[in-house]
Amino acid sequence: LVIKAPPSPDYIPRPEAPISPDYIPGPEYPEYLPPADDVLPDEEQPLPAAVSPTVEWPGYITDSEPKMDP
Template identity: 70%
Template sequence: PLDPYALLIMEAPPSPDYIPGPEYPEYLSPTDDVLPAKEQPLPAAVSPTADSISASEDSDQTEPFKEGETAATPPPSAYHIAARISVRPHIPMPFRSKSEVERLLAIPTPSLS
């Protein structure tokens, strides 16, 4: 015997908001030479990176480390607090005694119909 609520749900008409299946967008095959107007690359003069300094020019300003030389490490903050994680141990549920099981099974239950 099935749950009466499950039977009711199976017999009920579908919701008016029900959508029969997923709808997929129309697939457009990619083309190498045609981009929609929204996806056209910017001209080189308008590009924000056109006027920026290249990585090779920027690297001239820094000197490489010499052998045995290290960078200074800042001291730790005086207000540094380490995160603490507390874990509570799992307390296992004790098995019911035989008399407790018999007492629970003897309690009358209402019928499903």
């Protein structure tokens, strides 16, 4: 059981913070953003094997379905 002192007679209860309007994100600095056409390429392209660091890992298997020896 916690006993609290009564509030001051001059105390006026108010909300903790004012209600904020719904936030709609927008560009902060539009002069520094690229044009919308340059943001993403038309199609996603995988990295070439020579650029991918995964190929250099020891034990990396390049063929996901290896052929079985007869």
